Amino acid sequence: MTATLYGYSFLDEFVLLYPVYALLFSDTGLSVWQISPLFALWSITGVLLEVPSGAWADAVSRRLLLWLGPLLTAAGFALWVIVPSYWAFAAGFVLWGAGGALGSGALEALVHDELDRLGAADRYARVMGRARASGLIAVMAAMGLAGPVFAWGGYPAVGTASVLACLLAAATASRFPEHRTPPEDDDNWTATLRAGLAEARADRSVVGALLLVPAVTAVWGALDEYTALLVRDFGVPDESVPYLLLLIWAGATAGSLLAGPAERLGTAGFAGLLAGAALALAVGATASSVAGIGLVALAFGGFQLATVLADARLQDRIDDSRRATLTSLAGLGTELATVATYGAYATIGATAAHSTAFAVFAVPYLVTAALLAAGRAARR
Incomplete structure (x- = not known):
């Protein structure tokens, strides 16, 4: 397979x-x-x-x-x-x-x-x-x-x-x-949808996993659309921009390949991953150098890894018969959060440089990391 x-x-x-x-x-x-x-x-x-x-x-x-x-x-x-x-x-x-x-x-x-x-x-x-x-x-x-x-x-x-x-x-x-x-013929897709939504409402662990997916995925997925503008603002010639974008994509690819070794990360490790990637994004975006682009690539690698791990956490918590329904519900949350990110970026970018906007969007990841750490501490 x-x-x-x-x-x-x-x-x-x-x-x-x-x-x-x-x-x-x-x-x-x-x-x-x-x-x-x-x-x-x-x-x-x-x-x-x-x-x-x-x-x-x-x-x-x-x-x-x-x-x-x-x-x-x-x-x-x-x-x-x-x-x-x-x-x-x-x-x-x-x-x-x-x-x-x-x-x-x-x-x-x-x-x-x-x-x-x-x-x-x-x-x-x-x-x-x-x-x-x-x-x-x-x-x-x-x-x-x-x-x-x-x-x-x-x-x-x-x-x-x-x-x-x-x-x-x-x-x-x-x-x-x-x-x-x-399912049996008398169970149609609307019944499956209602059952999936009921499961999401009833289980707090499922709710948390559903919310984590868009919290991790949406912002960096939207920022990807602006990376060319960020790189050009660093003073990179237009003909060289695609090569540095490939560096950023290579970082995200490496993050995907690290999902296997990282799948045993606990909540604290996951929070640390998000916080580290957020700091790399903020520092790299404001560095205005090729080294800064390397840090942005590192950040995207961390976010891509966190995206895969967040999906795995969700799959661990949901029932097989409604797995696609609830995964799609997380996807809906991601779509809505991505659209909101586009709107927020347009507002920030109207008066600030792209580097500033990228640094600002590191904050939601720091907040998510802090909430995960606080939830873990509360459970303990």
Whole structure:
């Protein structure tokens, strides 16, 4: 199963359109005021479908949703390059958002249940860490290949390559093992959703694990969109910015690969990890040097590691029959917190440098670390 998982994670992120789709929109004649609502539509689609899709995965086949998601994304990318227009871009973002929502929760639930069936549930963090690393490597590879492929064949070439990657991801998803027995016919996805929400309300440990995922994941995930601007503010020439961004992505990849050795971290260790990464982010962002970028890469590695571990903690606390539902609920929290981070960043960035904004966003991680440490002390 792990080979299928790593291949799926790579292909799902190997999208050559990533670095150039904003250029496609602009070259088609769209203004910034037209492009921004498209990004909002993408986020809104994910928010609306995140939890229902998780409940659907629990009610039917998780492998089915992992197969269907990339096909929807492929259809969206095909629309962009075949009939480039505002409404085609909007429809593509809806399809992309729906495809991502179908896989969110279903993948984690399927992997955990299959590992548990093999008596290897304790390897979940290690396996998912490697899967995340595979996806990050795919992003870096796509960034490196997008330039020469675009120079050779323009938007049709990078679009075709992206569609092909999605189709291969769907084919790979069909090879996932799934030994789980779906619920009885009289138990539909709405009943599964209600049961999952009831479980979340009833168990304080589940509530804490659900809240920890967005607390760890959302802020650094949003900051990633601004790293190019931060690096350029350091005085780095535009042509060198992509190489330093690869350094930051390499840091996040290393964090994923450390999930196995770090999976035994207790609450105190987890709090220390968050605090250390937050300090590295604040110091690195305000250093205004290449060494500072190295610290930002170190911070992103810590946050990526914490993201994998937070997901593993959640999986340990929830019931198998509602695993995808509750994982998607955590994903919904992450989506909402990410949107809030974008808004806060826009407010701070209107009057302060990017380095200052990055340093300010280290504070939520210090607060989370302090709350974890305080909760541990209270339990003791």
